[in-house]
Amino acid sequence: MNGVLIGAAGVPLAAFLLLGTVSWLGPPSGERTVSAVVVLSAATSAVLLGVTAWTGRAEVALGTWFAGFPVVLVADGWSLPTGILAALLGALIGAFSRRYLHRDPGYRRFHLLLALFVAGVQVVVLAGTLDLLVVGWELTGLASALLIAFFHRRRGPVAHGLRAFVTYRVCDVGLVGAAVVAHHSGPPLAIGLLLLWGSMGKAAQFPVGGWLPRAMEGPTPSSAICYGAISVSLGPYLLLRTAPTWSQAPAMPVLIAVVGGVTALHATLVGRAQTDVKAALAFASTTQVGLVLVEIGLGWHVLALVHLLGHAALRSAQILRSPSLLHDHHHLEQALGGPVPRTGALWERLVPRPVRLWLYRFALERGYLDALVVDRVVGGFARLVRRFAAADERWVRRIAEAR
Amino acid sequence: MIVSAAVVLVWVVAAVVVGAEVDARTARRKAVYGASAALVLSLAAFPDGLVCTAFCLAGVLVAALSPVASHPPKVLARALVLVAAACAFTVVRSPAVDAVLWALTAVVALSAARDVRLFVVYHAPSVLLVAAGAVFPSAAGVLVLLGVAVRAAVVPVHSWFPRFVARTPMGVVAAFLLPTGLVVPDTPLAAVVGAVTAVVGAVFAVVQADGVRALAFLLVSLGGVVLVDGTGPAAVVAATGLAMTVAALSARRDSLSLSTPAGDLARTPRLAVAYLGFGLASAGFPLLPGFADVHRLLTHPAPFVVAAVVVAVAVNGITVLRGFLGLFAGHPRENGERDLTSLEHYAVAVTLSLLAIGGLAPGLTGW
Numbered sequence: 001m002n003g004v005l006i007g008a009a010g011v012p013l014a015a016f017l018l019l020g021t022v023s024w025l026g027p028p029s030g031e032r033t034v035s036a037v038v039v040l041s042a043a044t045s046a047v048l049l050g051v052t053a054w055t056g057r058a059e060v061a062l063g064t065w066f067a068g069f070p071v072v073l074v075a076d077g078w079s080l081p082t083g084i085l086a087a088l089l090g091a092l093i094g095a096f097s098r099r100y101l102h103r104d105p106g107y108r109r110f111h112l113l114l115a116l117f118v119a120g121v122q123v124v125v126l127a128g129t130l131d132l133l134v135v136g137w138e139l140t141g142l143a144s145a146l147l148i149a150f151f152h153r154r155r156g157p158v159a160h161g162l163r164a165f166v167t168y169r170v171c172d173v174g175l176v177g178a179a180v181v182a183h184h185s186g187p188p189l190a191i192g193l194l195l196l197w198g199s200m201g202k203a204a205q206f207p208v209g210g211w212l213p214r215a216m217e218g219p220t221p222s223s224a225i226c227y228g229a230i231s232v233s234l235g236p237y238l239l240l241r242t243a244p245t246w247s248q249a250p251a252m253p254v255l256i257a258v259v260g261g262v263t264a265l266h267a268t269l270v271g272r273a274q275t276d277v278k279a280a281l282a283f284a285s286t287t288q289v290g291l292v293l294v295e296i297g298l299g300w301h302v303l304a305l306v307h308l309l310g311h312a313a314l315r316s317a318q319i320l321r322s323p324s325l326l327h328d329h330h331h332l333e334q335a336l337g338g339p340v341p342r343t344g345a346l347w348e349r350l351v352p353r354p355v356r357l358w359l360y361r362f363a364l365e366r367g368y369l370d371a372l373v374v375d376r377v378v379g380g381f382a383r384l385v386r387r388f389a390a391a392d393e394r395w396v397r398r399i400a401e402a403r
Numbered sequence: 404m405i406v407s408a409a410v411v412l413v414w415v416v417a418a419v420v421v422g423a424e425v426d427a428r429t430a431r432r433k434a435v436y437g438a439s440a441a442l443v444l445s446l447a448a449f450p451d452g453l454v455c456t457a458f459c460l461a462g463v464l465v466a467a468l469s470p471v472a473s474h475p476p477k478v479l480a481r482a483l484v485l486v487a488a489a490c491a492f493t494v495v496r497s498p499a500v501d502a503v504l505w506a507l508t509a510v511v512a513l514s515a516a517r518d519v520r521l522f523v524v525y526h527a528p529s530v531l532l533v534a535a536g537a538v539f540p541s542a543a544g545v546l547v548l549l550g551v552a553v554r555a556a557v558v559p560v561h562s563w564f565p566r567f568v569a570r571t572p573m574g575v576v577a578a579f580l581l582p583t584g585l586v587v588p589d590t591p592l593a594a595v596v597g598a599v600t601a602v603v604g605a606v607f608a609v610v611q612a613d614g615v616r617a618l619a620f621l622l623v624s625l626g627g628v629v630l631v632d633g634t635g636p637a638a639v640v641a642a643t644g645l646a647m648t649v650a651a652l653s654a655r656r657d658s659l660s661l662s663t664p665a666g667d668l669a670r671t672p673r674l675a676v677a678y679l680g681f682g683l684a685s686a687g688f689p690l691l692p693g694f695a696d697v698h699r700l701l702t703h704p705a706p707f708v709v710a711a712v713v714v715a716v717a718v719n720g721i722t723v724l725r726g727f728l729g730l731f732a733g734h735p736r737e738n739g740e741r742d743l744t745s746l747e748h749y750a751v752a753v754t755l756s757l758l759a760i761g762g763l764a765p766g767l768t769g770w
Contacts, residue, residue: 024676024752066695066765068702105669131698135689142688145724152668152732159733165724169717176713180701382610389607389616396562400521 002060005073008048008083009126012090012119015041019112031107035098038111042090042118049087053080059128072128078240078305083125085309086230089316090118096320097221106150110219113150117143117222121230125237130179133238137175141168141202144231147222148215160214167211171201175238182245192246195238196256203235204286205293206263210370212286216278223278224319229312232285236292236308240301253297260293266367273363277322285315406448407455407494413441414462414487422480430476434466434483435746445490455493457636458581460754461643462486467750468647469574470654478572481515485578492582498537498547501586505533505550508579515575518566525563529553533586544588548596555583555626557596558603568619573650577643583626584634594703597630598711605718614659614730618649621722624715625685631708632700637684637692637761644681644754645723648674651747652730655740661726664733671742675731677751682723684758687716691762 015037022029052058052075062071075083094114101107116139123136145168149161175198178191199205204212204227215227225231239246239256246252264287271283288311295304321328332340348356362368417437424430442459445452465482474482488508492501509526516522532550536543556564568576587593604624611617625642629635652674653659656666668675680691687697700712743751 024673067699069695069698109669135694138689142683142724149728149732152728153735155664155733158664158728162725162728166721169721173713173717176701176717177710180709180713183702385606385610389611392562393565396521396566399524399562400518400566402520 002062004048004051005058005060005075005126006062008045008052008087009073009119009122011044011048012041012087012115012122016112016115016119019108019115023108023112028108031098031102034108034111035094038115038118039091039094041115042087042094045118045122046084046087046091049075049080049083053084061128069131070129071132073126074128075126078237079125081305081309082233082237083122085312086121086125087118089225089229089312090114090121093221093225093316097219100221101219106152110147110150110222113143113147114222114225117147117226117230121234124234130175130182130242133241134172134175134179137172137198137202137234140231140234141165141172144168144215144226147226148218150218150222154217157217160211160217164211164215167201167208171198171208174198174200178242187249188245189249189251191242192249192252193255195242195246196252196259199235199238200259201235202238203232203289203293204263204282205235205259205290206266207369207373209263209267209286210366210373213274213279213282213366216282220278220319220323224316227282228285228315228319232289233308233312236289236296236304239293239296240305243296243301253299255297257294257297260290260295260297262290263287264290264294266369269359270363270366273360277325278319281315281319281322285311288315404494406445407452407490410441410445410455410459411487411491411494413437413444414483414490417441417466418480418483418487421476421483424476427471427475427479430479431466431469431471431474432746434469434479435463435750437483438463438466438486441490452493453636454585454634454639455490457634457639458486458489458493460640460757461577461581462489463750464640464643464647464754465574465578467746468651469572470650472654473572473650474574478515479574481511482572482574482578484511485575486581489578489581492585496585498540498543502534502537504582505586506530508582509554512571512575512579515572516567517570518563521563521566525553525560544590544592547586547588548590548593551583551586551588551630552596554580555587555597555600555630556604556623557600557627557630558623561600561604561623564623565616565619568622568646569615573646573653577646577650580622580626581639581643582634584629584632584639587630587633589633591705594631594705594708597627597632598705598708598715600624600627600630601715602627602711602718605715605722608722609718609725612660612662614649614661614726615653617661617722617726618646621685621719622646624719628696628700628712628715631703631712632696635693635696637758638696640754641681641684641691641693641758644677644751644758645685648677648681648751651743652678659730661729664729665738666731666740667734667738668731670737671731671740673743673748673751675727677743677755678730679723679727680755680758682727683720684762686719686723688720689762690759692758692765694762695765 058075060073065071101110120136120139124133127133145161145165148164149158151157174194178194181191201208216223267283267286271280274280292304292308421430421434442463445456445459469479488504492504509530513522529550532546536547553560601624604620608617608620684691684693687693697716701709703709
């Protein structure tokens with residue numbers, strides 16, 4: 001049993017290390033080989049988890065990685081479905097990208113990062129301790145950010161990759177903090193708050209979700225797996241996994257439901273005013289993940305898991321299909337024999353015109369969140385620090401150049 | 404101990420040979436040979452002499468990645484002397500020897516620095532304080548800490564450091580910083596000072612618009628972590644690797660501005676991976692050896708120190724990725740930049756693979 005579980009987490013990691021070493025050392029390997037390694041590793045991981053599911057729940061203690069860091073892998077009703085879905089999607093995306101990115105100069109880099117992403121997700125999903133979960137969490141964060149910045153010669157994707165990484169890193173403080181507080185057996189409310197903060201970054205919750213629509217500038221296959229399906233689901237997964245800890249604090253379920261509810265309202269409103277399909281899908285993802293958080297807050301954990309996995313499968317299919325949107329729309333119109341009827345007439349009757357106009361403006365500006373979070377809070381802080389740094393530089397110049 | 408002394412001797416011989424050389428390229432090649440010999444010799448004391456081995460590995464990076472344009476043989480020799488002095492710190496551990504070596508390294512660095520006045524204003528008191536700590540053992544904790552604080556660029560006595568990094572040959576800078584952690588007194592005050600410095604340095608680093616200044620403040624932040632924890636062998640190697648990669652990069656470009664991108668990671672993949680690998684290793688990223696160091700720090704008894712380390716590590720990660728994307732992405736055209744040369748590749752490949760092995764299996768390498 002031990003070997004099977006280690007293999008499920010280790011095979012994608014081994015694939016990443018193998019591809020990384022080979023591409024550092026040697027001449028570029030063929031597209032087929034690279035693709036085969038990635039697809040097979042993800043598929044192997046899925047099969048191994050399937051075998052585990054067959055034999056039932058398992059908790060494997062593998063000793064310590066280094067002093068004070070026990071490695072425990074858990075295969076149970078939460079981790080097995082999520083892990084199998086993640087690995088299957090990884091294999092699917094690997095197979096899809098073989099044609100989608102054929103002859104792209106970054107073909108190997110994409111597959112390398114995809115292998116790293118799948119490896120990180122499997123570590124997160126199977127981790128039995130919060131410390132081990134952090135390892136996978138950081139790996140997925142790095143892989144996601146580099147995948148967003150995949151088209152590295154354009155400024156936009158690079159800036160958006162950095163923004164996603166900044167959000168992840170700021171929220172990781174919560175996750176690491178939760179692990180530390182848990183080690184010192186601190187109050188459940190503190191652990192719960194830190195965990196919620198940690199999960200909000202990955203799950204693109206209000207008010208730190210601005211990175212998700214921007215993340216769609218990465219290649220479509222990686223958008224499908226990272227931001228449509230798996231990466232955003234890791235936030236709710238973290239809360240499901242740690243529910244026994246935070247549910248001891250009575251305030252936590254309410255808070256989680258409020259965060260999810262506010263996110264869902266905000267994202268569904270904003271998503272309706274988006275003009276490109278990938279941004280609209282991103283906000284649709286955010287809405288659903290927000291609803292999953294509401295379900296978690298209400299204590300419907302099994303429903304939340306089913307909702308999460310169903311949403312992941314549907315959304316990645318939609319995003320993979322999104323480049324053919326116009327084609328599909330034509331098909332639909334031909335089948336209907338006329339234009340697709342427009343929806344939302346009910347709201348036009350219910351909501352008065354001035355309110356509708358205001359809401360439209362609000363949605364176009366994405367709820368003024370970027371202006372507030374990026375320009376005011378982050379930008380203001382950066383300007384303050386830069387001012388100090390400039391004063392420091394003037395002082396040094398005065399000493400160095402005095403005669 | 405005998406091994407360490409022999410290693411010091413090898414470094415000194417290498418420095419003399421390199422200093423007598425006329426051609427800068429031949430000098431660098433000989434420096435790499437000498438550094439490799441010292442590294443292999445230092446392995447004889449493994450695993451007790453781990454810190455000395457780490458200094459030698461850092462020395463290999465210094466020798467191989469010092470750009471010839473900014474490191475003529477005389478300057479490269481000074482860098483090698485500084486590495487020799489760093490190894491000498493590990494031979495005999497006594498306050499008197501520390502004070503002598505502390506003064507020696509300051510003088511060698513001064514001879515390579517361009518802002519002599521600035522350097523003296525900060526480092527003369529530092530040398531005197533460490534010497535006073537050796538003379539008055541009862542007050543050593545505070546005196547030595549104050550002396551070390553200057554060299555570790557602790558806030559608010561950090562101001563000399565960014566200018567020093569920007570205007571001094573990077574090999575000298577990197578070698579000068581190696582032994583700082585060995586002299587740090589193990590007191591609660593040092594931990595608090597280090598924690599504050601780690602956060603402030605990290606925050607200053609992340610907003611810089613220039614790659615070299617960002618590196619300088621990143622080193623300030625890493626120095627803060629060293630004050631909390633003492634010398635971590637992996638942290639020393641990773642920080643040196645990052646500094647020397649930036650040096651190798653700045654020899655290829657006019658400026659390292661983060662706001663006007665000029666690089667292309669597809670053209671210089673090894674250089675880009677070296678930057679990212681060393682940077683993430685120093686920012687305590689998982690699967691790299693810095694992670695174990697950071698994880699151990701989280702068990703520190705003072706909650707303030709733990710919180711500061713968590714924040715500093717998170718912000719340092721942002722700084723590294725910001726630097727990586729700013730220096731190697733966002734440029735639309737080819738720039739004809741050269742990837743790592745064979746000497747540079749040798750040093751980076753050896754170090755990165757050791758770091759990766761140390762990160763995956765910390766028990767194997769002992770860091």
